Structure formats: structure tokens, C-alpha cells
Amino acid sequence: MPDGRTVEHITIEVLRYDPAGTEGPRTQSWTIPYTHETSVLEALQHIKDHLDGSLTFRWSCRMAICGSCGVMVNGVPHLGCRTFLRDFAPGPVRVEALAHFPIEKDLVVDAEDFVAKLASIKPYIVPKEERRLEEGPYVQPPEELERFESFSHCINCMLCYAACPQYGLDPKFLGPGLTALLHRYNSDSRDGAKDERMELVHSEEGVWSCTAVGYCSEVCPKQVDPANAVNQNKTASALDWFARFLPGRK
């Protein structure tokens, strides 16, 4: 394994797709230099800067915050910026666009479905009641925050969707990450839109499409544990269904 200064070489295989071309996807390989600190994202940048300027991929922050550089590395969803070539030596390293999403070009996927669903879960606090300025801020006690804080760490990188075979088999499924985010806002005592979000949870495309594979939580780079959010909502959905038979309920 190379130390910080030693330069070694490794082969990177990329699944490429050109929407303007007449062929389907193809694999292209490059052998590139790398050191102990070279990430998969830096490898892709090296290829784009020095070997093939047409290679297309998304990235922004380079520090696992923006959630843009998700790719499959040897078949497993990873953020390119926090995945290091040293862990795949001697190679080759196969890089592919995030699984279960349509490929737009090379490593760029079509995230339109995810973004539309993101809007549908109302990922913001809808205040229970309007407060005047002089009434002070909306308060969230720390003990309440602790119950859902991990679910608020989601960076929308979509790795959990690339890990979820149920989403791959039926893209109508709301999916792990967005259910975690939905659960985060539903658990907030300041929020008043739980009933609207629960309609999504109960629906055919909601939590019942999940079969508890659990891989979503394994690949999450922020330890959000979306599988836990989905399964907690299965309980909530089932209780809600049974509660309909109680007197005084609709």
C-alpha cells in the first residue's frame, strides 16, 4: 500500500453511456497514478483533466456534505469523495452510475423522480400555529430533538436508493432516504403537517413497499439509518389502520 508520497498505478474501469450515440453503455479503462490519499472522485477528475475530457460526472464539495458524487464502486454505492483507491488495490476499480436510476450520461443519473418525491414530503416545518414575533421562537426541546436528530443528517446523496432493490424493481416506492426525512419532520413537535405526510406513508408506494432488506442503512455515509425510519413508520401506519375501528375515529 502506498504511503502519502509513493505513487502507484491502478486501473479504473468506467461504465460509459452517451445519450447521443447509437450504442448502449460500454466499459472504458484507464490506468492512472494514485497515492495513499487519492479518492475515487480525484481519480475521475484526473481522467477528465488529463486523459478524456468527455467523461461526465457530478461533484461539488469534495467533503461528503453536498451528496453529489455518489457512484457505484465495485458494485457498492459510495460517495466518490470519501472512497479511496488504496482500499481497492491492486485493482481494477469499476465505477458505474448509481444503480436503480436511469443513466443520463456516463456517471450522471436522472434524479428527477427523487427531486419530485422530495418536494412531495414537504421537507420543512409547517408550523402548527402562527406565532407573532413578540411570542418568541418555536422551541424544540433537546430530548425531543434526540429522538429524530439522526434522520435530519440526510444529505440527499441517494446512495440508499442505489442500495434498495425494491426501489430498483418499482421506482414508484417513496424509498428509504425520503422516508427518513419525512419521519424527521413528522417527529418534530413544532410541525403541523403530519397528517398530510402520513397519507404518503400509508399509500401503496409508501412504507409497505419495503421488505426490510436493510442495505440502505449499511451504505448511508451519514449513519441516518433510513431502514429504521421506514420500519418505525410501518408500525405507525399499522396502528393508524387499527385506530380507525375505535369509536369516535373517522
Next chain:
Amino acid sequence: MAFRRTYVRPMDGWWRRDPFFLRYMAREATSIFVVVYAMILLAGVIRLSQGEAAFGEWLEGVSSPWSVAFHAFLLAVFAYHTWSWFRIMPKTMPPVAVGGRRLAGSTITALGIAAAAVASVAFYLMVRVLA
């Protein structure tokens, strides 16, 4: 919007792509054997209701060498079933706090497996005492 021609990858054989999916499919498959064994025990209860002779025949059937080998296989399958379901259990339940601190997932799994082991040993001893 500009013309877009995306490429959708097939899902054929998805469960063979990752060892994690293979373990998941194995976990799901063990449930079939749980049903099969429940049927075998149910048959025993029905034969018991038909009298001593009928139950004796059933007992003789499950004591055959092939049946004993099948039981050994089922024991291994049930052990995997127990382990794999307790492994996913922390992901299926609300957070549990003990003394103000959240219980780790690995602790919940360990407690579940320990409870299953204790129950199995207790049941085995009970059968040995009553037999």
C-alpha cells in the same frame, strides 16, 4: 426541455449482485422452512387427536433416519433464521433508551439471540423432564 435519452439498467438477477442481497434472500427463504416445520408439528397434533396408535405412527415417521437428518438440517436453518432476524431487529423498532442513553443496535441483537438461546435450552430441558 431538451431531448433526453436515458439508459435504464435491467434488474434481472439483482439478488446475485451483492453478498448482502444473498444473505437477505437466504433470510427470507428460511421462513418457508419455518412454515414447513409448523405443518409437520400440526400433523402431529392432528394424529394425536386420532388416538394413541395414530400418534405412534407419526412419532415413528419423524424418528426415521431421514427425518432425523432433515431435523438436523432444519436446526441449522432455524439458527440462521433466528440470527438473521435478530440482526435486522434494531432497524425495525423505535429507539430504546436505558438510563437516558440509547441502546446500541448490537446490544438489541445480542439480547434477542440470548433470549432465543435461553428459551431453546429451557424448552429442551422441559421436554427431557416430561418425556
